[in-house]
Amino acid sequence: MDIKLIQAQVVIIGAGAAGLRTAIELTSQGVDCLVLGKREHGDAHTSQAAGGINASLGSLDEEDDWTLHGADTLREGHFICDPVAVELLARRAPERIRELATWGCPFDRTEEGAINQRYFGAQSFRRTCFVGDRTGEAVLETLVERAKELEVPYRQNVFITKILTEDGRALGALGWDMETGEALVFSGAAVVLAAGGCTALYKRSSSRPGENTGDATALALAAGAGLRDMEFIQFHPTGMVSPEELVGKLVTEAVRGEGARLTNTEGERFMERYAPEQMELSARDVVARAIAEEVSQGRGTKRNGVYLDISHRDREFIQRRLPRIYDRFMDNGVDIANEPMEVAPTAHYAMGGVKVDFRTGKTDVEGLFAVGESTAGVHGANRLGGNSLAETVVFGEVTGAYLAGWVEGRERPEITPQAVRGHFEELEARCRQHGSEGAEELIEELGELLEARAGIVRTKKGVAAGIEELAGLRERAKNLKIYTRPGSTAFVRMCNLDFMLDTAEVLVEAARMREESRGAHFREDFAETRPRWKVSLVGRRDEKGALTFERVEVGGVPAVLKEALEREVELDYHHLE
Numbered sequence: 314m315d316i317k318l319i320q321a322q323v324v325i326i327g328a329g330a331a332g333l334r335t336a337i338e339l340t341s342q343g344v345d346c347l348v349l350g351k352r353e354h355g356d357a358h359t360s361q362a363a364g365g366i367n368a369s370l371g372s373l374d375e376e377d378d379w380t381l382h383g384a385d386t387l388r389e390g391h392f393i394c395d396p397v398a399v400e401l402l403a404r405r406a407p408e409r410i411r412e413l414a415t416w417g418c419p420f421d422r423t424e425e426g427a428i429n430q431r432y433f434g435a436q437s438f439r440r441t442c443f444v445g446d447r448t449g450e451a452v453l454e455t456l457v458e459r460a461k462e463l464e465v466p467y468r469q470n471v472f473i474t475k476i477l478t479e480d481g482r483a484l485g486a487l488g489w490d491m492e493t494g495e496a497l498v499f500s501g502a503a504v505v506l507a508a509g510g511c512t513a514l515y516k517r518s519s520s521r522p523g524e525n526t527g528d529a530t531a532l533a534l535a536a537g538a539g540l541r542d543m544e545f546i547q548f549h550p551t552g553m554v555s556p557e558e559l560v561g562k563l564v565t566e567a568v569r570g571e572g573a574r575l576t577n578t579e580g581e582r583f584m585e586r587y588a589p590e591q592m593e594l595s596a597r598d599v600v601a602r603a604i605a606e607e608v609s610q611g612r613g614t615k616r617n618g619v620y621l622d623i624s625h626r627d628r629e630f631i632q633r634r635l636p637r638i639y640d641r642f643m644d645n646g647v648d649i650a651n652e653p654m655e656v657a658p659t660a661h662y663a664m665g666g667v668k669v670d671f672r673t674g675k676t677d678v679e680g681l682f683a684v685g686e687s688t689a690g691v692h693g694a695n696r697l698g699g700n701s702l703a704e705t706v707v708f709g710e711v712t713g714a715y716l717a718g719w720v721e722g723r724e725r726p727e728i729t730p731q732a733v734r735g736h737f738e739e740l741e742a743r744c745r746q747h748g749s750e751g752a753e754e755l756i757e758e759l760g761e762l763l764e765a766r767a768g769i770v771r772t773k774k775g776v777a778a779g780i781e782e783l784a785g786l787r788e789r790a791k792n793l794k795i796y797t798r799p800g801s802t803a804f805v806r807m808c809n810l811d812f813m814l815d816t817a818e819v820l821v822e823a824a825r826m827r828e829e830s831r832g833a834h835f836r837e838d839f840a841e842t843r844p845r846w847k848v849s850l851v852g853r854r855d856e857k858g859a860l861t862f863e864r865v866e867v868g869g870v871p872a873v874l875k876e877a878l879e880r881e882v883e884l885d886y887h888h889l890e
C-alpha cells in the first residue's frame with residue numbers, strides 16, 4: 314500500500330466558515346497551515362445558513378449593544394452556556410461583521426448606507442445582518458476569496474477517518490483521497506476540528522447529504538476528547554415537507570423575521586396559545602414544540618405540518634428579501650406571494666459537540682483544537698438564530714490567533730508509514746466484507762430511531778428503548794455487505810455509519826441522563842426545568858472504551874451580562890403586524 318505523508322504546522326479538518334477563518338488568521342500571522350475539505354473548494358455546509366449573522370451594530374435600533382446580545386444568548390441557552398464563550402461572541406461579533414464587509418461581503422444596506430439588520434426569533438432588537446436569504450453562501454464566498462488572496466493551502470475531496478494520537482497528544486490525521494483512493498497521512502504540530510455538527514443523524518434534517526454526519530464528534534471521542542451537551546439538538550420549526558427530495562430543507566427563519574405567520578388547518582394563528590408576546594418569533598424550541606403539539610392534536614396537515622404564510626407582504630418585497638425561498642417554492646408549484654407554504658420541524662443544529670476552552674480552542678487532548686459547530690458551549694440548551702455564523706468567524710479568529718503563538722517553535726511530529734499502516738489495512742479489509750447488511754439502510758434506520766426516541770419530545774421509556782435499539786444497530790453494522798475501494802462513495806457511507814453510531818450513543822445516553830426539560834431537550838416525564846440540572850454533561854471513553862459521563866458546573870455570569878439580563882429587554886413582535 315502506498316501511503317503519502319503531507320506535513321503542515323497546523324492541519325485544519327473542515328473547510329466551512331470556521332475552518333477558513335481559522336486558516337486566514339494563521340496565514341496572516343505567517344503560520345503554515347493546510348485546510349482539508351470533503352468537497353470541492355468553496356462547497357461547504359456554511360452555504361446552507363440562509364437568514365443572517367448576528368452582531369449588535371445598532372443600524373436600526375441604536376439602543377442595542379453587545380451586552381444585550383449576550384443576555385439574549387444566555388437566556389435562550391437556558392443558562393448552561395459557557396459565559397466566557399458568550400461574552401467573546403457578543404463582544405467581538407461587530408468587529409467580525411465589519412471585517413467581512415471590508416473583505417467584500419455584500420450585506421444588505423439601509424438607505425443611509427449602514428449594514429441592514431432584520432428581526433430573528435427571541436432577540437431584543439434587530440441585530441441579524443443579512444444578504445437576502447443567502448447569507449451563509451455570501452459569507453463563505455467572501456472567506457474563500459480572502460483565503461485565495463492569502464494563498465491558504467487547501468486540499469479538497471479528502472475524507473478523514475482518524476485523529477492520530479500518541480501519549481495523549483494529537484500528531485496529525487489519517488484519511489483518504491476520495492478521487493484516487495490514495496491513503497494520506499497529515500502530520501502537524503496541531504490539528505483543528507472544524508467539521509460541523511451531527512444533525513444528519515436524524516431522518517428529517519436540513520443538512521445536505523453526506524454532511525453533519527458526526528465526523529468531528531466521533532473523531533474527537535476516539536482521540537480521547539470529551540463531548541459536551543450532546544442531548545441538545547435544535548429542531549428548526551420550518552422545514553419543507555415536499556417534494557420528497559426536499560423534505561427537511563430549511564425554510565429560513567428570515568421568512569418569519571419578515572412577518573410570516575404560522576397557522577394550523579383550522580386557520581388559527583396558533584402561536585397565540587404558546588407565546589402570545591413573541592408569537593412566531595419566539596425561541597426555536599418553543600415554536601417547534603408548538604407545531605408538534607398542533608399536529609398531535611389533529612390540527613396539522615396530512616404531512617404532519619402546518620402553514621407558514623407571508624402572502625400579506627408585497628410580491629416585490631418577498632422577491633427582494635427572500636429570493637431563494639420565493640424561487641424554490643415557485644419551482645415546486647407554490648407561489649408564496651399568493652398562498653402559504655407547508656412546513657414542519659426539521660433537525661437543524663447541534664448545540665452539543667466537542668468540549669473546548671473558547672479562549673484558545675483547546676480540547677482535552679494536547680494539540681487537538683476545535684471550532685464552529687463541532688464545539689459545544691456557546692449556545693447552551695438552545696441556539697439563537699444568526700448566532701451560528703457569528704460563532705464561526707468569531708472563534709475562527711480567536712482560535713487562529715491563539716494557535717499562531719502556540720505552535721511557534723514546536724516541532725512537527727515524525728510519523729512513519731509503518732506506524733499508521735494498520736489503520737489503513739483495517740479499513741481496506743472492511744471494504745471487502747460480504748455480510749448481509751447495507752450501510753445506507755442502517756443509516757436510514759438510525760434516523761428513524763432518533764426521530765422516534767430522541768426527537769422534539771422525549772420520554773424515559775422511549776429513550777431507554779432507543780438505547781437498546783441502537784445497540785442492535787451496532788451489532789448489525791459489524792456484518793456489512795460491501796465490496797469497494799477506500800475513498801469511494803460506498804466507503805464513505807460505511808465510515809459515516811461508524812461516526813453516526815458513535816455520536817448517537819453519546820446523544821441518546823445524555824438524553825436519558827438529563828431528567829428535566831431545558832431548551833431543546835424536552836422530557837415529557839420531567840416537564841419542568843430543574844435547578845440541580847443547571848450543569849453540562851460531558852461524555853468520553855474510558856481506557857476500556859466504555860462511555861462515561863461527568864456533570865460539569867457552568868461558570869458564573871460576568872457582572873456586565875448580569876446587568877443586561879436585569880434590564881429584561883424583549884422584542885415587541887407587533888412591529889411586524
